[in-house]
């Protein structure tokens with residue numbers, strides 16, 4: 263239950279830079295996700311916050327106070343480990359109550375709090391089992407309960423769903439979100455699954471090679487990414503190479519792609535005449551009748567998936583885009599189609615990251 | 617056809633046990649029931665007299681009790697010495713780990729006689745140990761260490777340490793380091809983490825170490841005989857004296873059977889007492 267501010271965190275392992283000027287903030291009660299591919303430094307960042315490793319530079323503030331000098335055991339942060347890290351020789355109840363053993367907490371209160379939190383994570387009745395007698399999802403929930411029972415100031419979760427199957431993943435994800443919101447605990451959550459990040463986060467930090475590429479709300483990240491990397495990591499993305507013609511009004515630009523022209527939104531600034539990248543998510547594209555001033559293309563692939571059919575369309579300049587088409591729509595036999603772009607849902611980005 | 621290959625696979629082990637364990641013990645137990653006869657290995661007929669004698673005469677019972685207590689003491693000392701070594705070993709990587717392995721195994725690389733003569737030279741009245749202490753001014757006249765029970769204990773702890781260090785090191789290596797971080801993050805001190813997590817989780821290594829050292833210490837003969845002199849009678853010494861001194865093989869066999877049985881009873885009791893803990897911590 264505190265706000266956390268991370269500023270310019272740096273960490274190297276020999277030559278490898280694991281964290282490079284990472285800055286993030288989490289307001290009280292927020293869930294902030296670190297999202298990125300394997301090896302981008304998510305775990306390293308989380309371990310710095312937890313106090314298991316010391317950063318080479320930068321600072322971490324909790325409620326405005328630097329905690330770098332505080333040992334992990336005094337930080338009062340609950341950590342949920344990727345492989346659970348349950349105490350294999352202790353029962354479920356003993357695992358969960360472990361963090362209370364050495365606190366000012368009577369035996370009665372300890373038992374009450376353990377029962378309460380086990381109830382919260384729906385593990386009632388399994389108190390006396392050993393971890394090896396539990397399923398993966400149950401172990402995961404014990405790990406969560408163990409971190410929650412100390413009422414931590416901050417909850418740190420490192421890929422907590424990585425070892426669960428798809429169904430269980432959904433259940434436990436909602437459970438984590440519910441419990442986190444009910445207890446209004448500030449949390450950092452590490453994942454490399456964009457859908458998971460979208461569903462659970464108040465804010466997402468998309469990481470790339472130890473840096474934060476973008477730190478914003480899920481909506482912002484998805485709809486207004488700062489660079490191609492962020493756009494492609496947060497969902498299916500089509501990129502159209504375009505030429506900027508002029509700025510129509512602040513935040514809106516006229517761009518040209520081949521013979522078509524669009525008035526699209528973008529963060530800018532863009533110098534007229536330069537090249538830029540237009541992000542068109544599949545849902546912003548549709549196949550239309552022949553309309554002048556739109557993109558022409560040829561369908562090269564289509565797969566029928568039941569609710570939709572997915573098409574891949576090659577544009578005259580050789581780029582290909584993917585889009586969804588209503589399943590009952592038949593495609594022209596020669597494959598030549600016109601693609602209609604919903605300009606309100608497209609987003610203009612600089613060619614290279616700023 | 618299915619069963620035959622399996623039987624064949626088990627055959628060498630069965631043969632080995634039969635030849636080296638079952639047959640010798642059967643022979644020894646048979647011998648312990650034979651009648652004694654002065655001037656011969658054993659006489660005609662069978663008798664339980666030796667056991668009666670062994671279990672009623674103070675000399676033998678004292679020696680047995682002393683041997684078991686002695687072994688318990690050496691085992692405990694060995695554990696205390698070995699645990700920190702095992703801990704450091706489990707943390708070490710690469711060359712350092714290799715070097716530590718070599719150091720820990722070094723007592724076993726020297727034959728028992730040479731090792732004990734080494735001790736004799738080191739602790740001799742004008743040996744290097746006394747000379748060093750004299751030079752440092754810790755003592756003003758040389759200590760007589762040879763033929764003391766302290767030296768015997770020291771020498772036995774020295775040679776049994778590898779049997780304790782190696783399994784404990786193994787168990788410590790098997791502890792997931794994240795578990796220790798979890799304990800730390802839950803606000804538990806390192807000291808408490810040791811007793812609550814590390815110590816119980818290393819028990820699967822401690823149990824074989826304790827049993828092995830206890831059994832070896834109970835049966836140790838050469839080291840006590842060479843370094844301890846003849847003042848204190850321990851069970852193995854008595855057995856050997858009876859066998860080759862008085863040449864009373866049946867009595868010697870009875871003593872040996874009693875010693876082995878007593879050690880086994882201790883081991884079984886210990887295993888039973890730690891059964892619950894072992895069930896919990898087994899991987």
Ligand SMILES: Nc1ncnc2c1ncn2[C@@H]1O[C@H](COP(=O)(O)OP(=O)(O)OP(=O)(O)O)[C@@H](O)[C@H]1O
Nearest residue numbers: 275278279280299300301302303304305306307454
């Ligand atoms: N103890 C270490 N020694 C050397 N390099 C390390 C160490 N820990 C991490 N690294 C390196 O630092 C970088 C970041 O690692 P980190 O574990 O933070 O990645 P991650 O984003 O958590 O990846 P994953 O999704 O695979 O868990 C990687 O290139 C990794 O090889």
Ligand SMILES: [Mg+2]
Nearest residue numbers: 304305306420
């Ligand atoms: Mg990781």
